[in-house]
Amino acid sequence: xxEVMTKSMxxxxxxxGSLFFIVIFVGLAIHSHIYIVETSTNKATLTASVExxxxxxxxxxxxxxxxxxxxxxxxxxxxxxxxxxWGVVDDPEAAFDVMxxxxxxxxxxxxxxxxxxxxxxxxxxxxxxTDFLLWTNTIRTQEWxxxxxx
Numbered sequence: 001x002x003e004v005m006t007k008s009m010x011x012x013x014x015x016x017g018s019l020f021f022i023v024i025f026v027g028l029a030i031h032s033h034i035y036i037v038e039t040s041t042n043k044a045t046l047t048a049s050v051e052x053x054x055x056x057x058x059x060x061x062x063x064x065x066x067x068x069x070x071x072x073x074x075x076x077x078x079x080x081x082x083x084x085x086w087g088v089v090d091d092p093e094a095a096f097d098v099m100x101x102x103x104x105x106x107x108x109x110x111x112x113x114x115x116x117x118x119x120x121x122x123x124x125x126x127x128x129x130t131d132f133l134l135w136t137n138t139i140r141t142q143e144w145x146x147x148x149x150x
Contacts, residue, residue: 040140053132056125065116068136070144076114078145083137085148092134099130 002009037043057063062079063072069080088095103126107115121129 040142042135042138045135045138047131047135049128049131050135052125053128053130053135056121056129057132060119069139069141076116077149079133080136080139080141081145081148083134089134089137092130095134096127096130099133100126 057068062068065073065076067074067078067080070078083089083095086095086098088098100123103119103121106118109115
């Protein structure tokens, strides 16, 4: 091997290495997409109500305080598994009742606690948000969050 690297050798190493890592990146991106779409997300239960609930989540900027599946602010509790914590995963009506009671009770006014604002959601909006959180609870998250408290 030569002791001095020529311009053409350096160029070939650069282009060859770049091409190699671009191929690796594209392969991993495709694998991640397939995993997310086909394996972890429960598309069969993705309804119009769930989509409207996601829209409410975005419009009310819930992510500014809460996290969902680890994404968002860490000011308020994780909501990806809130239905499991409340014990209402298998009963959508009970989930709606608990969510409605919780939303209607805000802000609680308890001294020293962070206060959630009152959003004045209609029953239909609460039901949609409940359906979204119930659906989120079905996503395979590979044991996230690491504890039940979120």
